Amino acid sequence: MLRTTERWKAGRAEGWKKGRNASDPTVQPSSLPPPAATGTLGFTITELLIVLTLIGILSVISMPALKGFAATRRLKASAYTLRNLLTFARDMAVTDRTTHLVVLDFDNQRYWLASSETFDPSNPLTSALTAQNSTVVAAAQNNINTNPFTTGTSASQAPLARSSGVLGVPYPMEQAVTLATIITNHNGRTVQVDSGVAYIYFSPTAASEDAFVYLQNARNQVMSVTVEAASGRVRVRQLTAQEIEMLGFEF
Numbered sequence: 001m002l003r004t005t006e007r008w009k010a011g012r013a014e015g016w017k018k019g020r021n022a023s024d025p026t027v028q029p030s031s032l033p034p035p036a037a038t039g040t041l042g043f044t045i046t047e048l049l050i051v052l053t054l055i056g057i058l059s060v061i062s063m064p065a066l067k068g069f070a071a072t073r074r075l076k077a078s079a080y081t082l083r084n085l086l087t088f089a090r091d092m093a094v095t096d097r098t099t100h101l102v103v104l105d106f107d108n109q110r111y112w113l114a115s116s117e118t119f120d121p122s123n124p125l126t127s128a129l130t131a132q133n134s135t136v137v138a139a140a141q142n143n144i145n146t147n148p149f150t151t152g153t154s155a156s157q158a159p160l161a162r163s164s165g166v167l168g169v170p171y172p173m174e175q176a177v178t179l180a181t182i183i184t185n186h187n188g189r190t191v192q193v194d195s196g197v198a199y200i201y202f203s204p205t206a207a208s209e210d211a212f213v214y215l216q217n218a219r220n221q222v223m224s225v226t227v228e229a230a231s232g233r234v235r236v237r238q239l240t241a242q243e244i245e246m247l248g249f250e251f
Contacts, residue, residue, distance in 0.1 A: 071217045074174035079215050079223035079236045081171060082111060086200065086225070088166065089113055090232045093202040101201045104213065106194060109179050110170040114199070124197045176218040184211040185229070200227055208232040220244075 082102075089100040092113075099116035103124050114124075173179055181194040186209065191198075200211045211227040222239040239247075 071176060071219050072221060075177050075215060075217040075221055075223055076236075076238070078174045078177045079225055082213065082215070082225050083234045083236045085111065085113060085166075085171065086202075086227060086234045089200075090202040090206055090208070090234070093204050094206050097204045099201055099203050101199045103197060103199045104179060104182060104193075105170070105197050106179055106181075107196060108170075109173045111179070112168055112170045113166050115167060116201075119199075121199075124199055173215075178216045180214045180216045180222070182211060182213045185209050202232050206232040214239075 086102050089102050092098075093100040101114045101116065101119055102111055103114050103119075104111045105125065181192060182198050182200075183190065183192045184198065184200065185191070200208060200213075202208050208227050208229055210229045213225040215223045215225070222244050224237050224239055226235050226237070227233070228235075
């Protein structure tokens with residue numbers, strides 16, 4: 001009798017729910033998905049190990065590419081720094097009406113700006129270092145001559161004072177980048193230099209000499225810095241493997 005009563009109550013409640021849903025359209029049965037089982041949202045140790053393994057493999061594969069990118073970046077940085085100094089020498093020559101030079105020291109892998117007033121072609125290394133010392137003296141003399149308590153000014157010292165932060169200061173090459181060789185035209189004669197000291201000059205008319213400076217990195221990539229004789233314009237370009245082979249340089 002008790003079980004019959006319970007079944008009767010359950011059937012009556014179910015019928016009441018169905019009747020209410022039918023009479024009231026705002027009441028709809030729930031469409032939400034059943035709750036997920038507990039413990040199914042985490043990662044297993046096997047999955048984590050697989051992800052870490054894939055990360056390690058990708059790192060090993062990409063490492064040579066990253067090293068190559070860094071080597072190329074250093075090579076280009078050296079080439080553009082040299083180009084900027086050559087362009088500055090050209091501008092200084094035109095502005096100050098004095099021949100300026102960029103001296104290339106292949107033995108010590110560096111280069112710097114020099115002025116014709118202190119540059120000695122027979123001993124360019126010593127002359128360039130003397131130019132750096134002369135800059136300090138010229139700056140001091142210029143300060144004295146511009147003192148309001150003194151009379152007279154020396155116009156010949158002004159160019160050295162304006163380039164005092166650059167003149168004679170050596171620029172070293174980037175890491176793993178070599179100042180390989182230069183091909184230039186001195187007095188109508190083609191000269192190739194890969195040791196010792198060479199230089200590129202710019203006259204007050206911006207004219208220079210045809211020059212090709214080659215820089216190389218550890219991956220045998222080569223950048224060329226070229227100077228046009230008539231205009232003194234400086235350009236930078238990376239050589240292809242075919243061009244390097246065609247030029248016949250043994251780097």
